[in-house]
Amino acid sequence: MRFKLLRRRLTISAPRMSVRSAMPWPFRWAIFAIVLGFCAAIGLWAFEFGKDIAGLEKGSKEEMQRLRIELTEARSELVKVKQEREHAQSIAITADTLVTAEKASHESLLAQLKQLEGDNRTLRDDLGFFEKLIPSAGADGLAIRSLQADMLGSGKLKWQVLVIQSGKNPPEFNGRLEVSFSGLLNGKPWTAALSGDTPAIKVKQYGRMDGEFEVPAQVVVKGMSAKVMDGTVVKATQSIKL
Secondary structure, rough: OHHHHHHHOOOOOOOOOOOOOOHHOOOOOOOOHHHHHHHHHHHHOOOOOOOHHHHHHHHHHHHHHHHHHHHHHHHHHHHHHHHHHHHHHHHHHHHHHHHHHHHHHHHHHHHHHHHHHHHHHHHHHHHHHOOOOOOOOOOEEEEEEEEEEEEOOEEEEEEEEEEEEOOOOOEEEEEEEEEEEEEEOEEEEEEEOOOOOOEEEEEOOEEEEEEEOOOOOOOEEEEEEEEEOOOOOOEEEEEEOO
16 A cells, blocks of 8 residues: 555656756756866965965075076086196196106116216226327337226226337237236135136237136235237236236
8 A cells, every 4th residue: 555655656646746857968067067177276276375375486486596596506616626627637647747758858867977977987998098108218119008907896807908019100910918817815825817718919009908807705816917929929018016
């Protein structure tokens, strides 16, 4: 019974019934979208209005402007520092080049100085010998004009002999030179000659010969003698004490 009454109320046979015109669904969706957009616009306006009131946007712009200025200044300082670094590197390279050139020049000067010292010693020795080339008055024939010996620091003795021929246009002399040394070995007499073959000597006006003699250990050299030999004939002789 109750079901029949309920069905009667919900159907056309109900005692009261109202008729309404139905709106299409597209129009309903369009109205809904317009209302939703209007609400969103109001919310966005409220948000922007709130930011303006709070002053957040203004402060952010000022901060951004300040950061941009600081960034520009930092870039300028960086460029300046790079330029100063490049300038310092250029100065360092130039200084290194100058030091290298000065070092090379110093080494070259030292080499030249050593060469000049050696040439000076050679010239001094030559001068000492050539001073003795002046013939003595009334002296003719072959003679030993100079005999020198100097001890070196390495245990060797350096000797030099100068032989000259006096006279006008003398013939060339070909012979040999005998050099001997005398001294003491542990308090006893000691003598020695140059080892090997005796040096050959050729003299037209003058001839100079030199060499080194290795002194045995514990030997004290006291004298030196030189002989110019023509076969077995002694042509000139001289001795010195050391």
